[in-house]
Amino acid sequence: MTGEPREADVIVVGAGLSGLVAAREVLRAGFEPLVLEAADRVGGRILTEEPLPGVFLELGAQWIGDTHHRMTALADELGIELYPQFEDGETSYEFAGEVLRGEAFHGRYAEDVAAVERVLRELDAMAATVSVAEPWAAPRADEWDRITVGQWYDAQGLSPVGRELLEICTVGILAVPTVEVSLLGLLVNVVTCGVTADLLSESEGGAQTQRFVGGTAQIPLRLAAELGDRVVLDCPVLTVEHSAESVTVGCRGGPVARGRQVVVALAPTLAGRIMYDPPLPGKRDQLTQRMPQASAHKMFAVYDEPFWRADGLNAQLISDVGPARMSNDSCMPETSGGPGIILGFLEGENARIEGRWPAEQRIEAFREELARHFGPRAAKPELVVEGGWADREWTRGCYNANPGPCGWLHFGEALATPVGPIKWAATETALEWSGYMEGAVDAGVRAAREALAALA
């Protein structure tokens, strides 16, 4: 941003989904927002690539679930169509050195899977006692925030296959090893999303049922188009000076923006990097030191057609080896006649280890893995497109952030509590579907309304 300082009623830091929705909410209420985005694009953790015409690969947020009514409504308003996630067919499992199709796996490991289901029911029962607004007030919060998810899983008497299956499904959500998040933290994820079946079930479940025709990135792009020159790119925020009446936001390489309120729509760890004046309370600062961004890396293999479907497979794999521990069918809508696309997920440890391998080595391992599950054709994709998030300067990890032990208990209260004219957005601060696009919208609207209430 160069030239004279810009003025607005509400300065929004970050043009991810949450920030854009917040700005729209401000504009609709008759006030002027100004969105400052560090990157040269809008969207944040939404990032669609189009390597071939009409082929949209979601390196970031990809799905919404059936209960994501905010996102459904938003897509409808923006004129973006939905299409269902392809699910028909068997999942392929690789455990203990053997690849089995769904029916065979569930036959072989019926007891192991039943035991995992019992653990999920137990989690549901525990989650029913946790409030997302105040997880630290749950009757057993003190106990549950002092043990890790991994520690609690280890104590459930599961077989090695059952334990590994549960680990893979949980890492599919948290994107960190289960020893890095407290049990209370997992329960917060369960509550914010409904029940474990929506979240942790080995089927795609309720969180991932529909996609956007033409790519998720249309959502932030269209929101930004509505906002016009109220969105400023390449403007990394360094400083926020604030008083009860005003905020002054400084960016790298440019002058400042002035407003009356500010919505910081960044993941907590990034929000914590801004220099605030006066400084934030210690509780807030120590919280943002304790909510690291998780580790995720997506790999798309593109083929001439979805050949697995004729085999009765759904392109889903669950593997105790990797490099991808899970995968699914990421084709365009069935009517489009587009190519076959399998998406492999490297999450948590796999994002950190295989995700740092040289690309050639990683792609080779991925191709071999796909061939084990979906046959020799899978070894020869026409194209592999991939990407992680830790290296991306303005995101620094995906999908979201969860504190470790004692984080909720001792610091959680500071997560969404405004500090004077500073309101906190981003999906991590949502009460519903935190960690998802749905949560980004929830948080953006809530933060905007907090700012608007202060303007009124």
Added chain:
Amino acid sequence: MTGEPREADVIVVGAGLSGLVAAREVLRAGFEPLVLEAADRVGGRILTEEPLPGVFLELGAQWIGDTHHRMTALADELGIELYPQFEDGETSYEFAGEVLRGEAFHGRYAEDVAAVERVLRELDAMAATVSVAEPWAAPRADEWDRITVGQWYDAQGLSPVGRELLEICTVGILAVPTVEVSLLGLLVNVVTCGVTADLLSESEGGAQTQRFVGGTAQIPLRLAAELGDRVVLDCPVLTVEHSAESVTVGCRGGPVARGRQVVVALAPTLAGRIMYDPPLPGKRDQLTQRMPQASAHKMFAVYDEPFWRADGLNAQLISDVGPARMSNDSCMPETSGGPGIILGFLEGENARIEGRWPAEQRIEAFREELARHFGPRAAKPELVVEGGWADREWTRGCYNANPGPCGWLHFGEALATPVGPIKWAATETALEWSGYMEGAVDAGVRAAREALAALA
């Protein structure tokens, strides 16, 4: 910093002990350092207050140990005298609702204490297999970095009193609940400091045997005096632009400093807040998201004289209640005839809970606690001086930082590894006595030498 850009060979970010030592090393080698400090004082986590003439209270770093040869030499060079920590007399224990003096406690709980000692020996044996330079390469690193210290302690079959005693002693070092640090992380602390007896023993042990006559703050003050106008205060660094040949460092409210190398002498979480251009590798960034500053708060009660000594007490308490879980005698040198001073430590959870109470409530609870241990005179200090670190903008927690589970395993390699012209100092990056002043010196010298090698 105002006016024209300053030029130097090595820009040092942070005028804590590590940064000042680094700058001195650069100057002694015949090159020009420039130290940029965010605060209005030098010293970082060293902070001496003098509420009464000649009465020095260390709100930050206070002691050195007998094996801290770097610090002993530095004090000698700077003409600062040492005096021994007063240790004579019995410690007072408060467990299970009862206050007992040392001999009675050790009689009552002999088996519990012996069991704790066995656990410490076990830790020593484990630590002997860990290298501080490469903790992730230890034979059992993968296992030990996936469990928390608390989890491992819970599995050692200790009695409730033994387990609590071990918790208090460990929190006395880590300043966070033991469930927040991995077992490997604790072992790194043990190795970097020698053996558990130097670190975790309920006696003050090897790390805390001597103090500085006239206050610890003389060390950074004298180092800064040597550096003269090469130290710039009130200059919070926001940006570091770097290439193989040069660095440009931008501060809030001022122009820039230019140099050939930069030593960032900040705790990792603070180092991670600077905006680097080009951005740092993802591994480094995700590390600094995972090394939160711990939680410590010190409370000094000042009396007309050290009345406890005549009672055969050493002013040390160990309590399972708090608010201070430990205390000790913090008087001036015995020859000085100064007042009696007891220092109470609120660490980890106590810093977060009681440390956030209104001061009046906290001081009242502290006075009551001291009276339980040291008699009715202890309830009536002439003065209480106290302070935590989470609210201090340029420190944001004490004493130091330890990663949670998987932190060392997946990210530790990035802790001290230079990124082009950027070298990392601060005690957290030390190989010896990390977390202590001794480590700050070790790290500062090492980082300076890395920078000097690049200048040669």
